Amino acid sequence: MSPHPNERREPAGGATERDRTGWGRVWQSEQAWRRWYADHPALATGKADPLSGSRSSASLADMQTEIAPVISIADRLRGAWQVCRWLGTSASRLALDIALPTLCVACREPVAGEGVCAACWSQLSFIAPPYCPRLGIPFVYDPGPGLLSMQAIANPPAFHRARAAVRYDDVAKTLVHALKYQDRTDLAPTMGRWMARAGAEVLRDADLLVPVPLHWRRAWSRRYNQSGALAQIISKQSGVRVARDALRRVRSTQQQIGLSRQERASNVQGAFAVSQDKTADVHGRRIVLIDDVLTSGATLDACARALLRAKAAQVDVLVFARVVETLQAPI
Numbered sequence: 001m002s003p004h005p006n007e008r009r010e011p012a013g014g015a016t017e018r019d020r021t022g023w024g025r026v027w028q029s030e031q032a033w034r035r036w037y038a039d040h041p042a043l044a045t046g047k048a049d050p051l052s053g054s055r056s057s058a059s060l061a062d063m064q065t066e067i068a069p070v071i072s073i074a075d076r077l078r079g080a081w082q083v084c085r086w087l088g089t090s091a092s093r094l095a096l097d098i099a100l101p102t103l104c105v106a107c108r109e110p111v112a113g114e115g116v117c118a119a120c121w122s123q124l125s126f127i128a129p130p131y132c133p134r135l136g137i138p139f140v141y142d143p144g145p146g147l148l149s150m151q152a153i154a155n156p157p158a159f160h161r162a163r164a165a166v167r168y169d170d171v172a173k174t175l176v177h178a179l180k181y182q183d184r185t186d187l188a189p190t191m192g193r194w195m196a197r198a199g200a201e202v203l204r205d206a207d208l209l210v211p212v213p214l215h216w217r218r219a220w221s222r223r224y225n226q227s228g229a230l231a232q233i234i235s236k237q238s239g240v241r242v243a244r245d246a247l248r249r250v251r252s253t254q255q256q257i258g259l260s261r262q263e264r265a266s267n268v269q270g271a272f273a274v275s276q277d278k279t280a281d282v283h284g285r286r287i288v289l290i291d292d293v294l295t296s297g298a299t300l301d302a303c304a305r306a307l308l309r310a311k312a313a314q315v316d317v318l319v320f321a322r323v324v325e326t327l328q329a330p331i
């Protein structure tokens, strides 16, 4: 014999996903009433209905009315809220899809997914071996292990190794500018994943990721640091921790654009320092500096010097894009 449905507050066997919603409880209640009426056929036909002689069968609406006091107001509100939320998110997603189809960030053609379309993707030059083991500059042929590029020998940087995901050409430039100046933070996950793949070798040995900092005035006007956003994604991919504020700019520098190699180096000389409270964090660590673009390498070199002054064990560099003037022949 089934118990009276009003006595069944919780279904046997624990709550399922459907049970937790308001509609699930209505369904449960209907099942309970059906079972109870099956055990009390006289009541089900309405012949001996204690409440109403005119009722011949129990509809869902009738049952819900009678069961109403059993379902608490909080349960009803929770159920209704969940339905509204589901309808709301579905509707807003649909509205967004109709109003704002995702566009390729480089050519503005509609694209499935996010980032760049297939045509622009094919124009990106992903950097793969063979390349200079120090600077990561692509070689025209594979010289075998250990041979360096001419730049690495003529102007050895303070950092140990540099790696980049792509060459800094038109599409890469558009991506970098969108991330940096147009608040396209949605590009960071894709760009960060490409960087994590390109930098697998340096990330394997790393203890800490340090994003190149903006001066606070520039950070204020730009609202977020693109290198920090990329570092967060790379950290998720590699499991290497980010030390967000390990480096700081101790003086504002003019934009590097338009400066010669020499001017770039003197522009950023002494511009960075390890924060006082982070020196213990940096001491003896193998660090990977994260930035969006490597042009002459002057900024990254100045950052590496500051970290090495604070007794970092080793500093490597990982950027999204690097300028490659011409393909290098190894020396």
Ligand SMILES: [Zn+2]
Residues within 6 Å of the ligand: 104, 105, 106, 107, 108, 109, 116, 117, 118, 119, 120, 121
């Ligand atoms: Zn495109």
